[in-house]
Amino acid sequence: MDLNYTAEEVAFREEVREFLKEKLPKELSAKVKARKHLSKDDMERWHAILNEKGWLAPNWPKEFGGAEWNAVQKHIFEEETARAGSPRIVPFGLSMLAPVLQKFGSKEQQDYYLPRILNGDDWWCQGYSEPGAGSDLASLKTRAVREGDHYIVNGQKTWTTLGQYANMIFCLVRTDTEVKQQEGISFLLIDMNTPGIEVRPIILLDGVHEVNEVFFDNVKVPVENLVGEENKGWTYAKYLLTHERTNIAGVGYSQAGLESVKRIARAESANGKPLIENPYFAARLAQVEIDLMAMATSNMRIISKAAAGQAPGVESSMLKVKGTIIRQELNDLARRAVGPYAMPFPSESVEGDNDPIGPDYAAPVSAAYFNNRKLSIFGGSNEIQRGIIAKVKMGG
Amino acid sequence: MNFDLTEERQMLQDTLRRYLSDKYDTASRNKIIDSDAGMSAEVWAQLAELGVIGALFTEEDGGFGGKGFDISTVFEELGRAGVVEPFLDTAILGGGLLAAIGSDDQKALVEEVIGGGLHLALAHGEPASRFDLSRVETTAKADGGDIVLNGRKAVVVNAEAADHLIVSARESGSAADKDGISLFLVEKDAAGLTMRGYPMLAGGRAAEVTLDGVKVPASARLGEAGKGFAPLMDVIAKANVALAAEALGAMHSAVELTREYLTTRKQFGRPIGTFQALAHRYSDLLIEMEQATSAVINAAGHLEVDAAERDRQIASTRNLIGRVGRLVAEESIQMHGGIAMTKEYELAHIAKRIVMTDHRFGDTDYHLERFIELSAA
Structure with missing residues (x-):
């Protein structure tokens, strides 16, 4: 048992810090720290900076242009980037599709798509959920019928995050309706500019356009856009979901969130004293911090196992549940901390550089509280995760 | 013991529920929220005609209710439908103060309020006051026969639509003293009064109000000089009953939407x-x-008792409603999944209303602290 990082790991952390100090644009980190919305350009700009350094794809093997870091290095990177206020890496191409292509894609698909992901030539989005297929993803109905050299796709996807920016979508489609649900699904790569595709925005409760519906009306997709084998898509989808679950605990985000709540609570006053000294608020904050300290160590225990080559099992589901509870609790505390200034809905001041209505830290916190209710819903809801944990542990 | 509504209140509840379910559906309400005014003049006028505002005043003040259970009956229905129109601000706070301590001329305005023809706003909270009701740094200084107001007021709900603002200002004492606070009826277009308006997250509008040498005659003062705190506490007690009842109504809607969703949404074939x-x-x-239902009954039923016990009951109710409200809002969203995160779905607005009531006149923790203090006294 040794809670300290090795000398190499410490040196790696220094290298990451140095890099962020030098290369992370101040205007980007200021936006992230103020929880302003990032534009497509902001996200692409950060990707290009990381790509130049060779750090855009920490997960990828070196042969595909990745950094091939181990789990500890990835964790250090995630922690430091979150602390520094780096934009998040947009995961759809880099950490969802790419691992699938690397394992199951054809040589042609790998050679064509992987460099385009690194260089930012393609913006991918994920076509998984449907109106009737959420937690029960395998019941999806979007249909792909083979006609000569093409599949004809009809149906609808939903909750397509940042689909409004995407030129490509990877989709789960039904290619066989006669067999067990899981055995009739295929994994297709679809150009969003193909005739018959329509993207409609979904406005979320905080007024933000982040997700979309995508409609497919007789969309022609060349057969070479099938990944792997027809009707094996469910296997690839499950493989992808395990990659979606890396960094699932979000320790770095919670640490940044905790610091932000403390900053607010030092600036706010209650009955003439700093809010952070109010015993009721301080007790709530302390409870979350205590939970986070323990979870950070749980996270490291799993990361060490992974670095030693053991695949994480239900622990990632456990981290997803605990991690989202902690992040949501911190969002709740930030909202509480600003008192009456939680009530304004300052859409302009979140988007742009207008004068904030109250203290500048107050502007985004209520919207963030509501928006982050999604954390326990998406990526396999916390109910689904609890089901997985019990099923695995009880040997079901 | 009798927990039934009186016949009059039952009728009021039925009328209000029928009107709101006919006229105030999700789509029309969301249109109101997105409008420049952030409220509907038509809805306001029709609800006034149905007696919604009159029910919030006693017969003596020209209404036909005004008791705790009248307030809770009305606001529970408003909450159920997610109504964003400022009944709390114009009627309970503004109208309540005029009726309680206004001069004859000022009291005459209550009739207009009841008729739906006049809007009011209470400009009390300040940028640094948070929920501390006696922290008033806005000053009122005598200048010949007039009074000059200087200061800033924060998150003044309904300020832009209000014909008059009721402004709290300090005539004596230091920043957090209860003594020395006076209330003034200030016309919206008074020279030196400026506001920056904005929409609120859960609908409706508020403003940051700046008073820069606003001159009012001494007759604009409501009640006695320096004695504004106690009447303020009285209307805020009513506002707390209203807010708790409004949250309760919204919580009923959230739970009902959740029940419908749980019984109709199928996944894994069931x-x-x-x-x-x-x-x-x-x-x-x-x-x-x-x-939560019992807690609102406790608060409404103790609105007319002595101030110390009233305030203890109210603190207990708002703490409980704050806790249960958050649970209901968050669990309802979670059990729905993504659909509840969309602006167009009724629950999204309802959940915002529930959570945002916890940011007016004290949150869950404030009321816990207050309950402990008042219980020890």
Whole structure:
């Protein structure tokens, strides 16, 4: 048992810090720290900076242009980037599709798509959920019928995050309706500019356009856009979901969130004293911090196992549940901390550089509280995760 | 003991519920929220005609109610439909103060309020006051026969639509003293009064109000000089009953939407409410809703007792409603999943209304602290 990082790991952390100090644009980190919305350009700009350094794809093997870091290095990177206020890496191409292509894609698909992901030539989005297929993803109905050299796709996807920016979508489609649900699904790569595709925005409760519906009306997709084998898509989808679950605990985000709540609570006053000294608020904050300290160590225990080559099992589901509870609790505390200034809905001041209505830290916190209710819903809801944990542990 | 509504209140509840379910559906309400005014003049006028505002005033003041249970009956229905129109601000706070301590001329305005023809706003909170009701740094200084107001007021709900603002300002004492606070009726277009308006997250509008040498005659003062705190506490007690009842009404809607969703949404070939993991959580919400219902009855039923016990009851109610409200809002969203995150779905607005009531006149923690203080006294 040794809670300290090795000398190499410490040196790696220094290298990451140095890099962020030098290369992370101040205007980007200021936006992230103020929880302003990032534009497509902001996200692409950060990707290009990381790509130049060779750090855009920490997960990828070196042969595909990745950094091939181990789990500890990835964790250090995630922690430091979150602390520094780096934009998040947009995961759809880099950490969802790419691992699938690397394992199951054809040589042609790998050679064509992987460099385009690194260089930012393609913006991918994920076509998984449907109106009737959420937690029960395998019941999806979007249909792909083979006609000569093409599949004809009809149906609808939903909750397509940042689909409004995407030129490509990877989709789960039904290619066989006669067999067990899981055995009739295929994994297709679809150009969003193909005739018959329509993207409609979904406005979320905080007024933000982040997700979309995508409609497919007789969309022609060349057969070479099938990944792997027809009707094996469910296997690839499950493989992808395990990659979606890396960094699932979000320790770095919670640490940044905790610091932000403390900053607010030092600036706010209650009955003439700093809010952070109010015993009721301080007790709530302390409870979350205590939970986070323990979870950070749980996270490291799993990361060490992974670095030693053991695949994480239900622990990632456990981290997803605990991690989202902690992040949501911190969002709740930030909202509480600003008192009456939680009530304004300052859409302009979140988007742009207008004068904030109250203290500048107050502007985004209520919207963030509501928006982050999604954390326990998406990526396999916390109910689904609890089901997985019990099923695995009880040997079901 | 009798927990039934009186016949009059039952009628009021039925009328209000019928009107709101006919006229105030999700789409029309969301259109109101997105409008420049952030409220509907038509809805306001029609609800006034149905007697909604009159029910919030005593007969003596020209209304036909004004008791705790009148307030809770009205606001529970407003909450159920997610109404964003400022009944709390114009009627309970503004009208309540005029009726309680206004001069004859000022009291004459109450009739207009009841008729729906006049809007009011209470400009009390300040950028640094948070929920501390006696922290008033805005000053009122005598200048010959006039009074000059200087200061800033924060998150003044309904300020832009208000014909008059009721402004709290300090005539003597230091920043957090209860003595020395006076209330003034200030016309919206008074020279030196400026406001920056904005929409609120859960609908409606508010403004930051700046008073820069605003001159009012001494006759604009409501009640006695320096004695504004106690009447302010009285209307805020009513506002707390209203807010708790409004949250309760919204919570009823959230739970009902959740029940409908759990019984109709199918995943894995069956309604999701048949999964015990969700069924038990739904049951927990119902159990907590009984607590919340009783808590609102406690507050409404103690509005007319002595101030110390009234305030202790109110603190207990708002703490409980704050806790249960958050649970109901968050669990309802969670059990729905993504659909509840969309602006167009009724629950999104309802959940915002529930959570945002916890940011007016004290949050869950403030009322816990207050309950402990008042219980020890």
